[in-house]
Amino acid sequence: MAGNHHSNIAIFIPHNGCPHRCAFCNQRTISGAVSQPTAQDVKAAVNTALSSPKFEGGNAEIAFFGGSFTAIDREYMIELLEAAHEFIMSGQVAGIRISTRPDAIDDEILRTLKKHGVTSIELGAQSMRDDVLELNRRGHTAQDVINASQLIKKYGFSLGLQMMTGLYGDDNVGARYTARQLAALRPDTVRIYPTVVLEGTELAEKMRSGEYLPQGYEAASELCAQLLRFFEQKRIKVIKLGLHASDGVEGSMVGGAYHPAFRELCEGILYYRLIRSTLSEQYPDGGNFVVYVPKSDISKATGQKKCNISRLALDGWHVVIKGEDAIDGKERRKCKIEPVHQQDSPASAADHRH
Numbered sequence: 001m002a003g004n005h006h007s008n009i010a011i012f013i014p015h016n017g018c019p020h021r022c023a024f025c026n027q028r029t030i031s032g033a034v035s036q037p038t039a040q041d042v043k044a045a046v047n048t049a050l051s052s053p054k055f056e057g058g059n060a061e062i063a064f065f066g067g068s069f070t071a072i073d074r075e076y077m078i079e080l081l082e083a084a085h086e087f088i089m090s091g092q093v094a095g096i097r098i099s100t101r102p103d104a105i106d107d108e109i110l111r112t113l114k115k116h117g118v119t120s121i122e123l124g125a126q127s128m129r130d131d132v133l134e135l136n137r138r139g140h141t142a143q144d145v146i147n148a149s150q151l152i153k154k155y156g157f158s159l160g161l162q163m164m165t166g167l168y169g170d171d172n173v174g175a176r177y178t179a180r181q182l183a184a185l186r187p188d189t190v191r192i193y194p195t196v197v198l199e200g201t202e203l204a205e206k207m208r209s210g211e212y213l214p215q216g217y218e219a220a221s222e223l224c225a226q227l228l229r230f231f232e233q234k235r236i237k238v239i240k241l242g243l244h245a246s247d248g249v250e251g252s253m254v255g256g257a258y259h260p261a262f263r264e265l266c267e268g269i270l271y272y273r274l275i276r277s278t279l280s281e282q283y284p285d286g287g288n289f290v291v292y293v294p295k296s297d298i299s300k301a302t303g304q305k306k307c308n309i310s311r312l313a314l315d316g317w318h319v320v321i322k323g324e325d326a327i328d329g330k331e332r333r334k335c336k337i338e339p340v341h342q343q344d345s346p347a348s349a350a351d352h353r354h
Contacts, residue, residue: 007060008097009049011037011080013067018101022126023136023168023202024195026252039083046087061120062087063097068124070113071104081116088117095119099162103140105148110155121152122160122191127167127174128181135169137202142181149185160239161187165223166195166215166257168203172223179227183234190231191240194220194257196249204254217265220257225269232332241266261304267333268303272311274333275301279317286316288340293333295323301335 013036018025037045046062049055062084069077087093097120098113105123113121127133128142145161152159161182165175182190197203197214206212215223224241231238242262243249249258259265275291283289293301301321302308312319320340327334 007056008063009046009060009093010063010065011042011045012065013037013069013072013080018068018071021202022138023206024164024197026198026200037080039079042080042083043086046084046093050087050092059094061095061097062093063099065099068101068104069098070100070109078112078116081113081118085117097122097160099124099160101140102144102148105151107151110151110157113157114155118157120158120160120188122162122189123148123152124162125178125182126162126164127170128163128178129170129174132167132170132174136167145182146185149187153186158189159185159187160189160191161185162191162193164193164195165227166220168195168206168212175223175227176230179230183231183236187236189237189239192224192227192238193240193243194224194262196243196253196258197255198249199252199254207255214256217257217259217262221259221262221265221269224262225266228266229270264300265304267297267300268308271297271301271333271335272303272308275308275319275335275337276312276315276317278335278337279312279319282337283317283339286318288318289320290338290340291319291321292324292327292336292338293321294327295325297333298323300333 042062049060064080064084081096084093084096088095096116096118098118099122102123102125105121123145125142125145126136126138128145130141133141149159149161163175163178163182165172194217195203195214197207203212203214207214228238228241240263243258245260250260271293279289291301298321303311309319309321324336327336
């Protein structure tokens with residue numbers, strides 16, 4: 001398994017190596033980077049991260065994101081890898097993570113990556129429907145994703161797969177199909193990106209002409225909550241859900257499913273379902289309750305703008321949500337429910353609300 005992804009040192013290589021311009025892509029906006037990094041830039045970025053007191057270096061990876069890493073000029077690719085490899089040899093960093101296209105993987109490339117300390121490879125699969133891939137000008141097929149994934153696993157790399165929801169020509173049924181197909185390849189990690197329509201892309205034109213209706217963040221969060229739950233049940237770690245909150249995205253977005261706390265929206269939906277089903281099983285007649293969740297999950301369980309508390313109240317369950325150390329939050333989403341006696345009703349307990 002890959003190390004603690006929160007400690008990754010991300011180095012962006014905008015648009016480099018991509019032989020295609022996908023219908024949804026404006027990479028410079030997404031990464032916020034414009035210039036191509038040099039070997040010196042890589043060393044400087046890693047040294048800066050290592051000097052941060054918050055950095056957990058022992059199990060971190062240097063992550064090359066943004067373009068199709070294995071499709072860039074070979075000498076340049078090796079130059080970047082060699083700069084990163086020094087930090088692995090010295091034991092300061094655990095490995096290197098790269099992202100690339102499914103059709104830019106073969107035996108020779110994988111041998112080169114292995115030699116230079118790459119530990120994790122993420123493939124931008126986006127969809128496992130060939131018609132959707134073609135409509136969005138991906139330039140590869142679903143079979144390419146399968147072949148590349150099997151080869152990556154054969155060489156002993158950690159496999160990450162990325163998918164998108166709400167693409168042109170796709171729907172929720174298609175997204176769930178893609179998720180099942182990706183899970184069958186048994187990746188270690190998955191990233192789920194709802195489509196955000198950016199200025200300067202083909203999707204922006206299609207949206208303006210009425211040919212493409214992007215999914216908004218509310219519908220996308222419902223779908224992505226289902227996908228998150230699906231991958232969790234398969235014990236596949238979802239390391240990213242939604243585009244990174246950045247001014248670049250917010251400034252050039254013209255439509256689609258963007259929210260700065262998108263994952264928390266999805267987690268909130270799943271918490272609502274968990275609490276509601278527990279209440280309806282144990283206390284179908286409603287009443288006043290304290291719901292205990294892991295301390296780190298209070299805001300997820302409460303929902304954005306306390307929406308979960310409001311929704312439960314409409315069905316007759318008046319709840320206060322509190323954190324409790326004793327509840328182990330490592331196993332995802334747990335709650336413990338206790339009825340409140342009249343003298344300690346949610347009205348008087350409201351001041352404890354987080």
